[in-house]
Amino acid sequence: MNLRRIQVPSDVAAMEILGQYDNRARYLRRRYNVEISIIDDEIRVKGDDEKSLDTVEKILREMINITRDGHLLDWTEFEYIVDESEKIDNPEEVYKKSVGKVKAKTEGQKKYLDAIEKNDIVFAIGPAGTGKTYLASAVAVNYLKSGRVQRILLTRPAVEAGEKLGFLPGDLSEKVDPYLRPLYDALIDMLTIEKFITLREKNIIEIAPLAYMRGRTLNNAFIILDEAQNTTYEQMKMFLTRMGFGSKVIVTGDITQIDIQERSGLVIAQDILKDIDGIEFVYLTDADVVRHPLVKKIIRAYDKFEKEEKQETRKTRSI
Numbered sequence: 009m010n011l012r013r014i015q016v017p018s019d020v021a022a023m024e025i026l027g028q029y030d031n032r033a034r035y036l037r038r039r040y041n042v043e044i045s046i047i048d049d050e051i052r053v054k055g056d057d058e059k060s061l062d063t064v065e066k067i068l069r070e071m072i073n074i075t076r077d078g079h080l081l082d083w084t085e086f087e088y089i090v091d092e093s094e095k096i097d098n099p100e101e102v103y104k105k106s107v108g109k110v111k112a113k114t115e116g117q118k119k120y121l122d123a124i125e126k127n128d129i130v131f132a133i134g135p136a137g138t139g140k141t142y143l144a145s146a147v148a149v150n151y152l153k154s155g156r157v158q159r160i161l162l163t164r165p166a167v168e169a170g171e172k173l174g175f176l177p178g179d180l181s182e183k184v185d186p187y188l189r190p191l192y193d194a195l196i197d198m199l200t201i202e203k204f205i206t207l208r209e210k211n212i213i214e215i216a217p218l219a220y221m222r223g224r225t226l227n228n229a230f231i232i233l234d235e236a237q238n239t240t241y242e243q244m245k246m247f248l249t250r251m252g253f254g255s256k257v258i259v260t261g262d263i264t265q266i267d268i269q270e271r272s273g274l275v276i277a278q279d280i281l282k283d284i285d286g287i288e289f290v291y292l293t294d295a296d297v298v299r300h301p302l303v304k305k306i307i308r309a310y311d312k313f314e315k316e317e318k319q320e321t322r323k324t325r326s327i
Contacts, residue, residue, distance in 0.1 A: 134292025227252035236261035244273025
C-alpha cells in the first residue's frame with residue numbers, strides 16, 4: 009500500500025479541508041478506495057492505485073490553496089473540484105479566473121467572465137443555476153470598487169404584474185420587490201447588507217423594473233438585465249438603446265423558460281445582433297450548473313422529456 013503525505017498549513021483548519029464530521033474525507037474514501045487520516049498537521053492518504061492517490065492528492069492540495077485564499081468551500085464547490093480533477097491535469101484551472109471573492113467554477117463560466125472583460129455588451133444564455141446573474145453581479149461590484157464605473161443598475165421585466173405596476177399597492181419599492189429579490193440577494197452576497205443599503209440610498213446601486221428604463225441614457229454604469237427571455241422585441245430594443253458612454257451591459261436569460269405570449273426579445277436578439285463587434289453571446293449548459301447537484305439532474309431530465317415529447321408530436325403529425 010502506497011502513502012502520500014500532505015502538509016496542512018498552520019493557518020488552515022483540518023475541518024475546512026476534510027469537512028464537518030469528516031464528510032468530505034468519507035466521500036473521497038468511497039469514490040477512490042483510499043484511506044485518509046490526519047496526524048498532527050499532516051493528511052495521510054493510503055491506497056493501492058497510484059492514479060487514485062494522485063487524484064486525491066491534487067484535490068486536497070487544491071482545497072488547501074483555495075481555503076488559504078480566504079474562501080470557505082461549500083459542498084457543491086468541493087464536488088466541482090473532484091469532478092474537474094478527473095478531466096484536467098491541473099484542477100487549479102477550475103478556479104483560475106476570479107472576480108473578487110467569486111471564482112469561475114466551470115469552463116463555461118470562465119468564457120463568460122472573459123467575454124465580459126472583452127466586450128461592452130454580453131448576452132449570457134443558459135439554464136437556472138449556471139451563475140449568469142451571480143457572476144455578472146460580482147463583476148459589477150468589482151468594477152464599482154475599482155472605479156471603472158460609477159454606479160450599478162439591475163433590472164428585470166415584472167412579467168407577473170404585466171408591467172402595470174401602478175395598479176399594485178404600496179410605493180415603488182414595495183411594488184417591485186417580489187420581482188427583483190434575486191438581484192438583491194446576489195448583490196448582498198458580494199457586499200455586506202449595511203454597505204448595500206448605503207449604496208442604494210445614494211443611488212449608486214439602483215434596482216428597478218424594466219418599465220422604468222424608458223427615456224433614460226445610462227453613462228458610466230454597469231447594467232444587468234435579468235430574466236431577459238421575458239422581454240418583448242420592443243422592450244429589448246428599448247433597453248439596449250439606453251446604453252451610454254463608459255457603460256457595460258450584461259443580458260441574462262434562459263430561452264427554455266419564456267413566460268410571455270409574444271416572441272421573446274432575447275430570442276430575436278440572437279439573430280439581429282450576432283455579427284456586431286463588441287457584442288458577444290455566451291451559452292451556458294447544464295455542465296455549468298453550480299447549485300445543488302440535483303439541479304443539474306433535474307435540468308437534464310426535463311430536457312430529455314421535452315425532446316421526447318417533441319419527437320412524439322412530430323410522429324403524430326406525420327401519421
